[in-house]
Amino acid sequence: MLDELLKSPLFDERVLSKLAQLHKFILAQNIWQHTLLSSSSFGSKMQEYQMGRLGDRELRIFSRYGIIKTDCIFLNLDRQFDYLLSIKRCNGDKVYLFTDIEDASKIDIAHLYLLDEKNEEPIDYQLYFHPYRIYGVNHLFGLTKRSVVPYQPFLDIDGLKRVNRKHEEEIESDLKSDNIWRHVKFYNTLIDFCIVSEVAFHSFVLQKISWSKTYEETVQLIDELRASLKDIYKMIGLDTIELLRDWLVTKAEHEDSNVTVHALLRMMKSNERLHLKGKLGLSMLFLEMAEILRRAAEFYFEKELNEENKVRGKWYFDWFMKEQFGTVRILDDPLPKTEFIRFLGLDYTLRAKIYVEGITEYGFLEEIFAGTHAIQIINLGGLFVEGKRKGINFRESLQEDQRLHLFSFVLLDADRQDNVRVLKKAVLDGYFFGIFLISEPDFECGNFSPVELYTAFCNHHKFEKDFKKFKAEMDHIKSGKDFFNVVNRLHNQKLNKSKEWGKALGKFVYQSPQKKHRLFKFVQQIITSLQCGYERHKQIYKVDPDTGTLTEK
Numbered sequence: 001m002l003d004e005l006l007k008s009p010l011f012d013e014r015v016l017s018k019l020a021q022l023h024k025f026i027l028a029q030n031i032w033q034h035t036l037l038s039s040s041s042f043g044s045k046m047q048e049y050q051m052g053r054l055g056d057r058e059l060r061i062f063s064r065y066g067i068i069k070t071d072c073i074f075l076n077l078d079r080q081f082d083y084l085l086s087i088k089r090c091n092g093d094k095v096y097l098f099t100d101i102e103d104a105s106k107i108d109i110a111h112l113y114l115l116d117e118k119n120e121e122p123i124d125y126q127l128y129f130h131p132y133r134i135y136g137v138n139h140l141f142g143l144t145k146r147s148v149v150p151y152q153p154f155l156d157i158d159g160l161k162r163v164n165r166k167h168e169e170e171i172e173s174d175l176k177s178d179n180i181w182r183h184v185k186f187y188n189t190l191i192d193f194c195i196v197s198e199v200a201f202h203s204f205v206l207q208k209i210s211w212s213k214t215y216e217e218t219v220q221l222i223d224e225l226r227a228s229l230k231d232i233y234k235m236i237g238l239d240t241i242e243l244l245r246d247w248l249v250t251k252a253e254h255e256d257s258n259v260t261v262h263a264l265l266r267m268m269k270s271n272e273r274l275h276l277k278g279k280l281g282l283s284m285l286f287l288e289m290a291e292i293l294r295r296a297a298e299f300y301f302e303k304e305l306n307e308e309n310k311v312r313g314k315w316y317f318d319w320f321m322k323e324q325f326g327t328v329r330i331l332d333d334p335l336p337k338t339e340f341i342r343f344l345g346l347d348y349t350l351r352a353k354i355y356v357e358g359i360t361e362y363g364f365l366e367e368i369f370a371g372t373h374a375i376q377i378i379n380l381g382g383l384f385v386e387g388k389r390k391g392i393n394f395r396e397s398l399q400e401d402q403r404l405h406l407f408s409f410v411l412l413d414a415d416r417q418d419n420v421r422v423l424k425k426a427v428l429d430g431y432f433f434g435i436f437l438i439s440e441p442d443f444e445c446g447n448f449s450p451v452e453l454y455t456a457f458c459n460h461h462k463f464e465k466d467f468k469k470f471k472a473e474m475d476h477i478k479s480g481k482d483f484f485n486v487v488n489r490l491h492n493q494k495l496n497k498s499k500e501w502g503k504a505l506g507k508f509v510y511q512s513p514q515k516k517h518r519l520f521k522f523v524q525q526i527i528t529s530l531q532c533g534y535e536r537h538k539q540i541y542k543v544d545p546d547t548g549t550l551t552e553k
Contacts, residue, residue, distance in 0.1 A: 001243065001247060004243065005240070008236070022232075023196060025225060026196065026199050032199065033199050033203075033209070036071055038128055039060075039127050040056065046134065048277045049277065049278065049281055059127055066188070071133070072127075135251070136188060143180060193244075193293075197292050200296065204292075204296075229296070238303070245290045245311055246311055246312065248290040249286070249311045256282070259309050262309060263340070264344065264346075266291075310328065324533045324536045325339040325533065342533060347374070349374070350406060352374060352434070352526065352530055353397070354377045355397075356380070358381070359379065359499050359502065362377055363501065363503045366506070367503040367506025368523050378397075398426055405534040409436065413441065413443060427545040428545055432543060444480035445480060451470075451474075453483050454483075456505055457487055470486070484497065540553065
């Protein structure tokens with residue numbers, strides 16, 4: 001693929017010249033978005049990524065030969081040179097610095113190093129690198145046999161000098177290879193392209209803007225950069241950009257192959273993601289570079305491209321993602337992100353609402369789902385129908401559930417026909433997705449036998465059961481109100497429906513040895529639904545307005 005890329009429009013002289021101009025613009029206007037790394041910080045970042053460490057001396061050598069391009073050099077001279085605008089290798093070892101001063105003199109950086117080595121009036125200067133230059137070091141290390149000694153600070157001075165000489169000999173040997181220079185040309189140009197694109201589209205990926213001037217000035221300058229960058233993207237073309245993205249994603253997966261983890265971590269806050277360490281952190285850096293190119297290409301070509309986890313086609317199939325998450329792109333919208341997190345079993349946010357119309361039903365469900373953060377139980381009471389604005393609260397709440405991809409469940413008594421009509425109309429109008437259960441005539445007598453109610457009642461209140469007397473009164477029980485009239489006479493009490501009574505029924509159902517109770521099945525259906533993705537369920541199932549169950553479309 002390298003040969004193909006080296007022949008691509010990215011290496012056209014017009015593109016390279018335009019990139020150099022835009023790099024100069026970024027530097028002169030100081031609109032960097034990522035923080036540039038000093039030699040020391042660059043070496044520390046390498047250590048964090050488990051790449052070993054390059055010291056300041058080694059980075060200066062690499063920079064001198066143009067192996068690792070420097071994005072900024074601060075010089076301490078009688079005449080102030082504020083910025084490095086470009087570095088290029090020419091005439092053997094000579095590398096020139098160009099400043100933003102239009103008529104500035106050219107400085108031979110090789111001579112600066114010579115002064116430094118002889119300790120003759122060394123010039124004080126500091127190299128600064130964009131974090132993406134890490135990719136160049138990683139690429140280079142993959143090509144050479146160069147060794148990195150991680151414990152150099154613990155060596156004696158003579159030993160350290162020997163190590164430095166050894167490293168310099170290795171570098172000199174590596175530079176004799178024409179193949180090395182092909183790769184150097186490739187990765188330096190790729191990084192330049194990614195850096196300019198990153199400044200222009202940083203806010204698209206990392207959702208923030210850094211400014212050294214005023215915020216308004218910085219935004220205006222970045223907009224100007226973005227407009228200028230369009231020509232480069234048009235010259236390079238979408239096919240080449242896709243090849244570059246494939247290259248970067250391949251490198252990322254080579255460092256860490258956990259594609260699902262990558263997708264999950266890219267949903268993190270950007271400032272947290274930038275602090276990831278180890279091979280995983282390095283992989284995320286490369287994926288960020290690939291995403292920067294994608295966001296820019298989508299902006300200029302007005303076309304949606306595959307997200308990085310899909311570039312190499314080794315992740316979930318498109319049909320599965322559409323069923324499970326509602327889309328093949330999960331990084332753009334909060335809802336697919338939520339569905340993905342739920343799919344992985346990492347979601348501890350609200351996933352469903354259960355609507356009831358009485359305190360008993362509320363207590364029952366609270367007992368069943370105690371400690372479950374994924375479910376919210378709402379006692380609407382009379383709010384299914386409210387004055388002249390019939391059903392408005394319930395209907396709006398159901399619409400909000402659908403917007404947030406929340407399942408809706410309803411537990412309702414048949415003796416409230418006005419509420420039943422509101423519910424079924426919501427189903428027919430497509431505002432309800434979930435399961436509903438209508439108890440005929442009410443919650444107690446529609447779901448429990450009189451004996452079950454009496455058993456739960458006595459267990460809860462620790463009353464001695466008198467089934468003989470109770471059965472003699474059973475024919476009078478047609479509703480929950482009738483049940484309490486009977487048991488209050490038998491036990492000389494004045495009890496009534498309550499939240500605690502609902503909890504007692506919840507315990508009775510949960511502890512039922514048969515696990516075939518009607519309400520137990522209702523609860524099971526709720527739990528089963530929550531274990532599946534909302535979008536997938538909605539594409540496969542529809543709500544039966546008569547039975548309240550989910551049936552295949």
